[in-house]
Amino acid sequence: MNQMTPIHDAGELRKIVNSLTEFSKLTLEEIKTLDPYLYYSPTMFELEVEHLWSKEWILVGHVAQVKKPGDYFAFDFLSEPMIIVRGKDMRIRAVSSVCQHRFMPLVRHNDRGSVSRFTCPYHLWSFGLDGQLLGATYMEEHKCFNRKDVKLPEYRLEVWNDLIFINLDDEAAPLAPRLKPIEQRMSVFKVPDNYVTCQHHDDVWDVNWKFVVENNENYHSSAIHPNTVNLGSPTHMYRADLAEHGEGYCSAFWGAPADRPRAGRPVPGYAGEEVLELCTVFPMGTLSVMPDSVSIYPYWPISAEKTRITALALSHPDDVNQEWEEDHSKSFINTFLAEDYSAVGGGLQWAVKSKKQKAGMCSNQEEMVLRVHQHSAKVILDAIG
Numbered sequence: 001m002n003q004m005t006p007i008h009d010a011g012e013l014r015k016i017v018n019s020l021t022e023f024s025k026l027t028l029e030e031i032k033t034l035d036p037y038l039y040y041s042p043t044m045f046e047l048e049v050e051h052l053w054s055k056e057w058i059l060v061g062h063v064a065q066v067k068k069p070g071d072y073f074a075f076d077f078l079s080e081p082m083i084i085v086r087g088k089d090m091r092i093r094a095v096s097s098v099c100q101h102r103f104m105p106l107v108r109h110n111d112r113g114s115v116s117r118f119t120c121p122y123h124l125w126s127f128g129l130d131g132q133l134l135g136a137t138y139m140e141e142h143k144c145f146n147r148k149d150v151k152l153p154e155y156r157l158e159v160w161n162d163l164i165f166i167n168l169d170d171e172a173a174p175l176a177p178r179l180k181p182i183e184q185r186m187s188v189f190k191v192p193d194n195y196v197t198c199q200h201h202d203d204v205w206d207v208n209w210k211f212v213v214e215n216n217e218n219y220h221s222s223a224i225h226p227n228t229v230n231l232g233s234p235t236h237m238y239r240a241d242l243a244e245h246g247e248g249y250c251s252a253f254w255g256a257p258a259d260r261p262r263a264g265r266p267v268p269g270y271a272g273e274e275v276l277e278l279c280t281v282f283p284m285g286t287l288s289v290m291p292d293s294v295s296i297y298p299y300w301p302i303s304a305e306k307t308r309i310t311a312l313a314l315s316h317p318d319d320v321n322q323e324w325e326e327d328h329s330k331s332f333i334n335t336f337l338a339e340d341y342s343a344v345g346g347g348l349q350w351a352v353k354s355k356k357q358k359a360g361m362c363s364n365q366e367e368m369v370l371r372v373h374q375h376s377a378k379v380i381l382d383a384i385g
C-alpha cells in the first residue's frame with residue numbers, strides 16, 4: 001500500500017462522509033456500530049490510512065524491550081519497515097530498516113535481539129545504532145560518496161510512561177499533552193527496572209481493525225471467555241467507562257473478583273487494587289492493568305480485512321518461571337486471543353457483508369465503540385473537509 005493520496009470514487013466518498021457525519025451526531029443513549037460496509041470498504045481503509053494511521057501516535061512497545069544499548073525489535077508498520085533501537089547515548093530511536101544502498105531490509109519483521117551495529121546482508125554496508133552509516137565496502141573510490149551523508153531515516157518516537165509510540169507524521173503534535181489526564185494513572189507502566197517482558201504474541205487476523213478495537217469491551221467475556229478473561233474481569237462486574245474521556249483515549253473499569261486466578265505479585269504503584277482498567281489510546285493501542293499484571297496490545301491494520309495483533313506482558317522476573325510461562329502466559333494469552341479470533345474473525349468479518357445488515361445497537365458497556373469511532377470520524381472528516 002502506498003502513502004500517495006488515493007483517487008477516491010466520488011460517490012463512494014460521499015456515502016462515507018454522510019455515514020461518518022451521521023455517526024458523529026450519536027449520543028451515548030443512541031450508541032451503535034458503524035454502518036456495516038465501513039468495516040470492509042477499501043475506500044474507507046484508504047481514508048483511515050491516509051488521515052488516521054499515518055497521522056496518529058501508534059503504540060508499538062515498552063522500554064523494557066530495549067533496556068541496553070543495541071537492544072532492538074523490528075516490525076513493519078503499514079508500508080514502513082522499522083527498527084526500534086536503543087543507542088549508545090541511551091536514546092530510543094525508530095529508524096528505517098531499509099538499507100540506504102539498494103533497499104535491502106537490514107532486519108525483518110518480528111526480529112529482535114541485541115547488536116553493536118546493523119549490517120546489511122546483501123553487500124555488508126553497516127549502520128550504527130543511531131542510523132549513521134559506519135562502513136560501506138569498496139565505496140572509498142567513489143568520488144560522489146561521503147559516508148557521513150548516509151543515514152537511516154528516523155521516525156517520530158515518543159516515550160510516554162515507558163510506553164513507546166511512533167508517528168509517521170513528522171509534524172504531529174506531541175502525544176504527552178493529549179494524555180495528560182491519564183498520565184498519573186497509567187504511570188503503572190513505569191515498572192521497576194528488573195521487570196521483564198514476556199508473553200510475546202504476534203499474529204495476523206483476517207479482520208478489519210475496527211472490529212478488533214471494538215472488542216476491547218468486556219461485554220463479550222462471559223460468553224466468549226468463560227474460563228479465561230471472565231475469571232479475572234467478569235462481564236457482570238463492569239463498573240463504568242471513565243467519565244472524563246479525553247480527545248484521544250478512553251478507559252473502562254471492571255471489578256476483579258477476590259478468587260480470580262493470580263498472574264503474579266501485586267503491580268507496584270497500582271492504586272485501583274481490585275479493579276481492572278482497560279485503556280485504549282486511539283486509534284487502538286490497548287493498555288491492560290490488572291491488580292497483578294500489566295500488559296499491552298499494540299495492534300494495527302495491514303489491509304481493510306487484515307490486522308496485526310501483538311501482545312506483551314510485563315512481569316517481575318521471579319514470577320516468570322517455566323511453570324508460569326507454560327500454564328499462564330502461553331496458554332492464557334494464546335487461549336483468550338484464539339477465543340476472540342473465533343468470534344471476531346470467524347464471525348463478524350464474514351457476516352457484516354450480509355446485504356440485509358444494518359448498524360447494530362450497543363449496550364452501555366460498549367461506550368468505547370462510540371468514543372473511538374467518533375474520534376476517527378472527526379479526524380477523517382476534518383481532514384477531507
Ligand code: FES
Nearest residue numbers: 099101102120123
Ligand atoms: S543493499 Fe544493503 S549493502 Fe547493498
Ligand SMILES: [Fe+2]
Nearest residue numbers: 215224225340
Ligand atoms: Fe475478548
